[in-house]
Amino acid sequence: MKTFRTEKYNDFTKPAIRKKMEKALAQVESQLGREYNIIIGGKRVKLDKKFPSYNPSKKDEIVGTFQESDIATADKAMEVALETFKSWRYTPAKTRANYLFKIANIMRKRRFELDAWMVYESGKNWLEADADVAEAIDFCDYYATEVLRYDKGPKLHSYPGEKNEQVYIPLGVGLVIAPWNFPLAILCGMTSASFVTGNTVIMKPSEDSPAIAAKFMEIIEQAKVPIGVVNFLTGHGKPAADYLVRHPKVRFICFTGSKAVGLHIVEQAGKTQPGQIWIKRVIAEMGGKDFIIVDSEADIDSAVNGVRASAYGLQGQKCSACSRLILDDKIYDEFMRKFIPTVEAIKIGPVKDYGNYLGPVISETAYNSILEYIKIGKSEGTVVCGGEPSPGAGWFIKPTVIVDVEPHHRIFQEEIFGPVLTVTRARDFDHAIELANSTVYGLTGAAYTKNPKKIEKAKREAFVGNLYFNRKCTGALVGIQPFGGFNMSGTDSKAGGPDYLLLFTQAKSICEYIGKKTTKKKAKKIIKKKIKPRRKKRR
Secondary structure, three states, rough: OOOOOOOOOOOOOOHHHHHHHHHHHHHHHOOOOEEEEEEEOEEEEOOOOOOEEOOOEEEEEEEEEEEEEOOOHHHHHHHHHHHHHHHOOOOOOOOHHHHHHHHHHHHHHHHHHHHHHHHHOOOOHHHHHHHHHHHHHHHHHHHHHHHHHHHHHHOOOOOOEEEEEEEEEEOOEEEEEEOOOOOHHHHHHHHHHHHOOOOOOEEOOOOOOOOHHHHHHHHHHOOOOOOEEEEEOOOOOHHHHHHHOOOOOOOEEOOOOOOOHHHHHHHHHOOOOOOOOOOOEEEEEOOOOEEEEEEOOOHHHHHHHHHHHHHHHHHHOOOOOOEEEEHHHHHHHHHHHHHHHHHOOEEEEOOOOOOOOHHHHHHHHHHHHHHHHHHHHHHOOEEEEEEOOOOOOOOOOOEEEEEEOOOOHHHHHHHOOEEEEEEEOOOOOHHHHHHOOOEEOOOHHHHOOOOOOHHHHHHEEEOOEEEOOOOOOOOOOOOOOOOOOOOOOOOOOOOOOEEEOHHHHHEEEEEEEEEOOOOHHHHHHHHHHHOOOOOOOOO
């Protein structure tokens, strides 16, 4: 079995690497504005209704034009996926795994191109884009090795006269609804986990990042994954995706996105439809209101760097981003004195330029929502940094810090999903844990402290799916830090972990009566008893 290792990131400080990226950016730029088709069972589908994808760094620049799916198209995708499942479900695990290994290798070869698409369509800086592609590669390699492990089945206890085994069989047709903030990694992870376990997929990317998804679909075809196993459907949530969520033949929905949409999916999927013979499974990751605690016994300089990276990487648009900074009152002044200059030094601008760290937020809708939250923040606390748009042709907002925030404030409780950090004082470490746990979310969190007893306390009491100590709260690695949260952060699905593929399968226990077998040693004893040797008669 192939040994899994995480993919290394590109080092853009090296001139040769930067030159490759610049070449890829130029090549992708020449392809902007093209039209892309829906792909169902290998057939290209064009529809009358279309929608554009824009470059958030240059908001009037069209990245691509896409088809707006309707219910009839969704029905066709379901028909193909159902028919394909009849044969794909019996494809050997090794064959399915090899398709993922092929996809991973193709992404390695096309890595700079994929990086460039994310720069243009998702507003990711070079490092964030490259990390996204590396994670997508990791998902493919990891789930391929995992499905081979699952194929062996678990070790069961033996019972005389019986042969017992447990096998994992696929569920059926799955609907994958992916987000824009990790437009390749999460899309690839959810889709690859779905079909490597023997299911067929209807893949619907976010309407804000369909071009990157189209490139992933291109790679699936390049890897010669059988036609109909993955079907590519673009468009907004309604009507097609909403219709498929309710469809009686959809076996599971794999979703990453907002709490509002996630809860809507859970509600709709929970209603049994006519002709539905199973309970639909929802695998959901729905964001967070993530914290970093900086204790009185922390390395302040290390914490400053970790908070900055966690709060403003990808413009605060990671579900794992730090949006709540909880500072022990004893080190509050020292921390803020060191932290604010590092935030003010962040370079903002179009991420096509390698020198710009903070790019745009994804869309006008996000831009307006974030500015509205900043307005609320000004009424609830005090803005000490940022708090306004940044000039430019894109959706740029300055990195913002709001202090004097209390746990009952909206900006402490509600997910903002932008470059906005709230700061709250804690009396001590116990109070900090209490503050950390006081939202409806439970995705990621971190604590900076040198005190082992406090670390143990946080391990027991901090209620999040991913907890880190003395490092940033973003950047979970596949196979190393399985990712997924509690409460309104989702179903704690643990993507990139050893339990994840269980969610896409159902276990079947099989018992075969084979009769009592006799060992050679036991057989010899039986023979000796039945055939007694004759004694020689004395003469």
